[in-house]
Amino acid sequence: MRAKTGTSDDQTPKQLADVTPQNGTIDSVTRQPATMSTITIDHALLARQTLSGLEDRLQRLRLVIYGDVQPDDHANVAKSQSVTGRLKAIDKALGVFESQTSSVQELLRLNKHNVAKFQNKDEHYVDAGDEQVAAAVVLAHASQYESLASQLRSIQNVPLSDASSCADVISQFPRIQAAAHRAQQQQNEIAMLRQCSADLVGRWHSLGVLSLNEALAEWEERLMAAEQSIRQGQARRKRGIEAV
Numbered sequence: 001m002r003a004k005t006g007t008s009d010d011q012t013p014k015q016l017a018d019v020t021p022q023n024g025t026i027d028s029v030t031r032q033p034a035t036m037s038t039i040t041i042d043h044a045l046l047a048r049q050t051l052s053g054l055e056d057r058l059q060r061l062r063l064v065i066y067g068d069v070q071p072d073d074h075a076n077v078a079k080s081q082s083v084t085g086r087l088k089a090i091d092k093a094l095g096v097f098e099s100q101t102s103s104v105q106e107l108l109r110l111n112k113h114n115v116a117k118f119q120n121k122d123e124h125y126v127d128a129g130d131e132q133v134a135a136a137v138v139l140a141h142a143s144q145y146e147s148l149a150s151q152l153r154s155i156q157n158v159p160l161s162d163a164s165s166c167a168d169v170i171s172q173f174p175r176i177q178a179a180a181h182r183a184q185q186q187q188n189e190i191a192m193l194r195q196c197s198a199d200l201v202g203r204w205h206s207l208g209v210l211s212l213n214e215a216l217a218e219w220e221e222r223l224m225a226a227e228q229s230i231r232q233g234q235a236r237r238k239r240g241i242e243a244v
Helices: 013-017 041-066 072-079 083-100 102-113 131-140 142-157 163-171 173-243
Strands: none
Touching (some): 041 083, 163 173
């Protein structure tokens, strides 16, 4: 672990924990020594649970940075230590991340020069000392509380349906399934009829419309050829009569 010089340029694991408070990758932990004699059993359980959460987050951070996690036996050994020992181990792991990882160092540098951007600002935060603002906020939402309470009371007053009607509906379920199956079959038959109708319309259009147009065009060409041959014959006969 890198030695701390106490200057402003030196970043500590505590600062590393404050870099990304929004995504929960690293959390800050207290550096005050904890003794089992000064806390109750509930506080000890809470401390162990908090340390377990911090260790899990360290494992996720290790997975993101190095691509692997510590073995389960190592984690079990760490959890068997005292609260102070586990806290020191977490502090040491943060120091290792700080000293050996360039990405974490860059993150610390960004946090140092942009402290305001990394702070989690709650837009709904109200200063506890400003009682007038807090009272105004509560009074502004008083109507919502009343409407919600009335809705909850109305839900409680809604009577439940009779069990016999539900049993009748359940007994009709096989018939409902049969009707749904029959409706599906009818839809399939209708789809087939639509396809056959489309094929018939296409065949009628190709034979009754397009073929008829082609036949009419052919007949018109034949009539024009016959008319031309008749005119040519009449012209030849006329020239023969004039020659005689």
